[in-house]
Amino acid sequence: MNLDPTIARLAEAESLLVVSDFDGTLAGFSTDIYAVPVNRDSLAALTRLAGMPATHVALLTGRHLAGLAQVCALQPPVVLAGSHGSESAEHAVALTDEMRGQLREVEEALAGFAAQPGAVIEAKPFQRVAHVAELAATDQAAAERLLDEVAAIEVPGVRVTRGHNIVEFSVSTATKGTWLAAEIERVQPAVTVFIGDDTTDEDGFRVLRPNDVGIKVGAGDTAATERLADIPAVAEWLTSLADARATRLGLPRPVAERFEAVAAGFSAEVHRVHDWSAATPCAGWSARDIVNHLVTWYPANLRNAGIDLSFTHDLQADPAGTWFAFVEAVRGLLADPERADAVFTAGPDEGGTVARATAGFLLPDIFMHTWDLARSQGNDVRLDEDYAARNLAGLESLGDALRETGQFGPPVSVSPAEPAGVRLMSYVGRDPGFGL
16 A cells, blocks of 8 residues: 555554544535534544544644534544534633623624625624625625725724634633644654645644644645645545554453444444435345344343443434444443443353453454445445454354354355455455445
């Protein structure tokens, strides 16, 4: 594999912090700020990276967290930092009475702007943002003139920043630079990469260390050391990084860490689903049925160990949300030694622990169904070579007993030169060309 030198270095890093902006980096622009086109491949790549050992991922955006939740489906362990870092689980800023008073002054000063056709004021916890995207869609020159007027407004103690079809008024001293510097100090990564496209991202680029990587998206002067052309280029770059780092690290052995990595692979494909009714390589199953299978049999089996794995879900209305709730529930289970070490008193796992059964059955099931879900959407995915080979060897050792379960079709012949993941899925009866 011929890798970009930067990606090769990041893949090899002892520990890695990946931080990305959202608008203009992972998502395009729209006249409706809550109807922006989000690049699914970028979400998938960041999700995979977040599940890897010694790899931390954060989204650092000017959007407030409540608004971000409406357009971005990224889940823990991805860290979300909103309002340029003023809102986050780490390094949050407290909103004071003085700040509230300043925001009221900004609103009064923007009263005339708000009355203009095509102008919108967005209220965020620490900011008020003047948007002209709707006006710019029909008259960019008029939009620029209006922004010029708004940018000239001065309110004591309020920072004014101009961006893409916006002017932002902030009462917080936090910037993407202050948040990123604090996160680097907290995580202590060997290398940090920060990706952004707008004026506010320059604050982040300027705090990066000499060994770190700043990537500017699009044209314009920048403090970043590297540049990507556009949002699709970001997705391609992140995917290449995720592929390279996954190959370098492999899957960790501890059950909880392996669950994070394997579940992240499936979650990545969940982000890429565009049709939950689509057929899968599993005969008679839709993409939604794959999720239903995983979130149903495992909790049912846990009852034989006296454990009720409860989580809120609505599979029909929200299969993605159902899967994410399941992941959170299993993560909590494996983090609790009392439940992880609980012993089955009945069923096929009688005498074994919950952790052992999870490693032996749930993880391989998620792993293989990741391939099924990807192919249902016309996507390809390369399964971890070592883990796929070991699962294949284990299934082959069962001989005829494997088919007698009725859960697997007859093996499909493929070349021994194929990747282990393809050979594994072909052995359990999947069509290796399905969906491609």
